[in-house]
Amino acid sequence: EEVLVRGVAFNRDEAQLTITGVPDQPGVAHKILGPISDANIEVDMIVQNIGTDGATDFTFTVHRNELEQAKNILAETGKSLGAKNWSSDDKIAKISIIGGGMRSHAGVATQMFEALAKENINIQLISTSEIKVSVVIDEKYLELAVRSLHEAFDLHEA
Amino acid sequence: EEVLVRGVAFNRDEAQLTITGVPDQPGVAHKILGPISDANIEVDMIVQNIGTDGATDFTFTVHRNELEQAKNILAETGKSLGAKNWSSDDKIAKISIIGGGMRSHAGVATQMFEALAKENINIQLISTSEIKVSVVIDEKYLELAVRSLHEAFDLHEA
Numbered sequence: 017e018e019v020l021v022r023g024v025a026f027n028r029d030e031a032q033l034t035i036t037g038v039p040d041q042p043g044v045a046h047k048i049l050g051p052i053s054d055a056n057i058e059v060d061m062i063v064q065n066i067g068t069d070g071a072t073d074f075t076f077t078v079h080r081n082e083l084e085q086a087k088n089i090l091a092e093t094g095k096s097l098g099a100k101n102w103s104s105d106d107k108i109a110k111i112s113i114i115g116g117g118m119r120s121h122a123g124v125a126t127q128m129f130e131a132l133a134k135e136n137i138n139i140q141l142i143s144t145s146e147i148k149v150s151v152v153i154d155e156k157y158l159e160l161a162v163r164s165l166h167e168a169f170d171l172h173e174a
Numbered sequence: 175e176e177v178l179v180r181g182v183a184f185n186r187d188e189a190q191l192t193i194t195g196v197p198d199q200p201g202v203a204h205k206i207l208g209p210i211s212d213a214n215i216e217v218d219m220i221v222q223n224i225g226t227d228g229a230t231d232f233t234f235t236v237h238r239n240e241l242e243q244a245k246n247i248l249a250e251t252g253k254s255l256g257a258k259n260w261s262s263d264d265k266i267a268k269i270s271i272i273g274g275g276m277r278s279h280a281g282v283a284t285q286m287f288e289a290l291a292k293e294n295i296n297i298q299l300i301s302t303s304e305i306k307v308s309v310v311i312d313e314k315y316l317e318l319a320v321r322s323l324h325e326a327f328d329l330h331e332a
């Protein structure tokens with residue numbers, strides 16, 4: 017069926033923080049994000065996958081200029097939670113395909129993944145909503161990724 | 175700052191599939207989702223967190239009535255990828271807070287996580303966009319979760 021992909025959105029001003037091996041129990045997500053939110057740090061993506069053996073990992077992205085503060089806060093949380101580890105990456109870029117409803121979502125996401133795979137670009141993080149598929153990649157591939165996605169979806173670069 | 179939370183959305187007609195320990199290399203996301211998309215199976219959430227030791231996990235949700243077919247396809251993919259494991263869960267509910275821009279996103283998400291934590295509801299999966307924070311929980315807590323979120327955000331249940 018016809019997919020209405022409206023465009024490619026991207027930014028290079030975010031950084032990602034990950035805390036690994038946190039207890040997969042009620043209250044933990046709040047313990048991690050609460051202090052970040054209390055510090056008035058803006059958060060964009062929040063990604064958590066299914067836990068294994070009672071633990072899981074939690075990743076979120078912030079503006080790069082708030083990374084230092086977020087790192088300090090996360091380190092405190094990591095210690096108090098007894099997390100396995102915590103880390104950050106400020107060399108990321110976020111890129112999204114906008115458009116398509118759920119009916120075409122799998123097709124749009126597949127096409128996006130294929131375009132990136134063809135350029136040997138590794139997908140580090142995936143988070144979706146009905147109208148948007150967002151991935152995080154190494155920022156050095158951003159221009160290449162944007163170009164190949166415009167080609168894959170037959171869009172004209174602005 | 176003022177958060178414009180517009181409502182709580184939820185559904186109980188999805189099932190989640192997870193494939194664990196897949197190589198965190200270009201092309202893998204496409205290998206996983208391609209066959210699902212080729213079978214015309216609709217996909218809603220797609221979640222992948224940061225990899226560790228060169229491997230990561232990939233989770234997606236489908237309509238419950240397409241779960242059997244999706245499971246069969248995923249099993250084939252799992253074997254050909256040499257994945258660690260694959261599993262599914264049809265006792266989930268998806269619940270989302272709609273509204274708020276990035277500026278209030280961390281606050282909205284924190285408030286959502288806190289409301290669920292207060293009811294001892296475990297958050298299994300988290301995926302967000304700028305205007306939406308979606309989580310997956312055990313379906314048996316859906317009514318309780320919807321009620322506590324309406325209270326937490328001072329919304330009137332429809």
Ligand SMILES: C[C@@H](O)[C@H](N)C(=O)O
Nearest residue numbers: 041042043044045297
């Ligand atoms: C890991 C974290 O999301 C936990 N499961 C919680 O409910 O808070």
Ligand SMILES: C[C@@H](O)[C@H](N)C(=O)O
Nearest residue numbers: 139199200201202203
């Ligand atoms: C795991 C999967 O997303 C892989 N990193 C890829 O780029 O396809």
